[in-house]
Amino acid sequence: MAKYYDVDDILAEQETLPTVFNTEVYALGRALDPSCDSENLPAGSSVNLPFWLADFLSHRKMLKPHLPKFLKKRLRDELQGEAGCVDLRDRCKFFYELGRKLCTLSELDGSEDLSEFLLNTFTSRFKEMLTTSHVCSNETRETYSRVLTNEELELFTRAQASSKAFERWIYSKSTVISSRIKRNKRKREWEGQEFRFRTRPVVSA
Amino acid sequence: MEGPATSSGALPPDTNDTDDLTMEPSDDLGLGPEVPGGTEHPLEHDYDVSNDAQLLRQAWINESLTPEVLMYREDLVDRIRSLIARQEKIVEDYEQDHNQALTRAIRFAEVSRIKFCLRSYLRKRLSKIEAYAIHIYMNEELSSKLSPQELEFAKDYIDAVNRLFKDSILSRLPKDYNDLLHQSMESEAPDMIPEPSLDRHVFVRVLDDLGDIPIDDQNTTFRLQEGDIFAIRYRLIRDFVDSGRVELV
């Protein structure tokens, strides 16, 4: 897996979706569903599972996955109308990433037009972001960081960073190199490291 | 003439003494292949690659902007190294010679620029090698793109990271699940190895008419003509980077 260590990918797979078990599950009744009163989880139980587990079991026909609430018809209709300002972050931080992953699930009802829906949503929101991404007020930025999904926020922040870096560069007379760390002189924690200088101390102070 | 308006500590020579600006006899100058200098090229062609310093600069830019490690430019780096050494020697030799102060400042500036490119070039490569060490090391074709030193670095790096993962995490896991290449004994092929995404998009400039290249499975093609710049999926132009028919911008 090329993205084995990718933390965003990992966290996207932590998002949950409703599932219905096709089989009974031996000895995990309570663990899967706290309201279960038998040792085994009965077949037909509805359980919310993180994607990483639902995906695996669904491929083995042990459960049937369902669309998470935020991808249900109602929200989709809502998004068709005014995609730009809908708070997707609240619904799922990894809206697109998880959405795309759901597209690969077999047996997921309503997944046929899911990829198209995701694409359309991204496209319409992308345009809006483009208008504001390079120049925008602090308030807009604030609002944005509350409603954008992780993927969108990353794009937005990157665009902002590029603009800022450009402004900094174009208005600067010369490049000033600065330290990334503020040295704490009181604690002498920075002392005594044997840095290998090419510059050779001749006389120590 | 005015005194040095400059911070450099290198005093400008007396105007009467202009001969001091002359460099040493030309047999003393180990310069790269004799390619006409940039003077013939108008500004519009400031990207025209024609000598080692420029080649190195472009190699550094390519390396900075591609998702995967490119072919190591062994000959170029070797030539650059000896150029640097020679120039540094000259800078050192002129240390006491005030008549050569400007010459020295110029050479020092130029060699600093070249050293910056070389370091950045090698650093960018190392960072990609670190990120995809196992992927590269397990693939002969990719390994062949590394210098012997880089290959050794990759191997040592893999060892060091393996040891870290083993000591801190894997040693605490049950035996069927403590491998670093396979998620578990169930995995038939290694399924834990990070690799670069060749589907990332890049900006390229076409240096050579490449004709129509396919851009998807549906036989759609795209014409790449000399001088054009594109935002394009890296995979589509991958082969042209090492052969120098496109460059990253």
Next chain:
Amino acid sequence: MATDFARTATNLVKELKTHLEANDLGGSGSASGGSGGAVGSGGGVRGGVLRDPGQALPAYKEDEVSKSAREVQEHYDSVVAILGAFREENREWDTRPEVASSVLIHHQSLLRNKRLLLAYQNLRLERIKAFRWKCGRLPRATQDKLSPPERDFVKSYERILNSYQKQCRVDLTVGFFPPGENLLKVRVTEDLGVMEFDYIGEADLQVGTVHLLPHEEAERLIIEGKLEHLA
């Protein structure tokens, strides 16, 4: 709830990620990827100076890692117990869907925990390297936050990096910023005594004094916070 199957490790990763984002070193990805980034344009999203170098890396959470490892062991024990029971009875466990699903859930939870734990270690590893490239060697405050295996790694990393640099006869830990002028104007913020430099020879670096020093040698001292670059 099934999410409990990896909760400890998930929190470990989430918390570390949040901490690292709040204490950004500027620039993204592996720091060895180039130009220090203090003036960087690219990934340096949140930017700024790291106020407290001690926060560059949070302490290694040994307790949580152990706890998660214990959970892994429990999953494993469950699998072994189930398989053992069936072997004793000489029955095929995988013809029993309710048992198979249980085994698969344990199995998948094992993989998940393993991935999270490794991701946790890998995130730390990346930060340790980034710090080394951008700010020089780790300060004491950070060294205390390393686990013993991490301390070993730091040593190994220094060693292989040195060996590479030696073979290539190049010092990669300087020259992160494109050289503009030969000499940089700097003010000394920490007594360094008399040092010898390329190009200009010796300089007496007493606190508060101003010097013109060669770009690449001055650069490292600036990055380490011993000199201040004056525009």
Next chain:
Amino acid sequence: MGMASCLTNEELQFCAESAEVTIVPNFSTPILQLVNGEYGPFRAQNEATVPFWLATLLRKRNLCRVKPPEWMKSESLVQVLAAEKSSPNEWQELPHHYIEIAKLLFTKAEEDFAEFEMDVHEIRRLIDDIRLVRFDKIEKQFKQVTGAMTIRLTNFCAMELNLMRNFLLSSLDEYHKFSKTAEDSVQQRQTQLSDDEDSQEPQVRQLR
């Protein structure tokens, strides 16, 4: 979103400093042989061509005047600006590093413009205008991006590309992921039909 591939603006400026410029030296010397090539011979008051970094070094020591390049003449800038404004989908050809070069000249050799009868303020304003008009056009154009595609950006300049790099390229990456997902899910549905039978049984046989 993976390792960021980028160059800093300072690095771009560094690249721009390798481009050549005309200077009028006030000293004379035979050919200057450098790694980069041969420069000179220099004769006082005669034009010579050197890379920007060398021009800057000499200029700082008051050893030359830097002659702003032809394309910076206000007449040609006025033309460029007009053309940029009148054609929303076409980009005028400018030196690849025009923004960096302009900045270099404005900061390092501002007084020299007058010596070549050029009005530095007017030129500065024109260049800023051109830059802004082009940025604006770029944003408009990218609104037409609606999917994974290859985009022709001929005549885009280094700094313009760098400014758009993160946003545009990452968006294209994102679009590509969408189209790939669409393909994959179609494919998967097809294979699903064929092996529905075998996969009924849980696939865990090798687990010990």
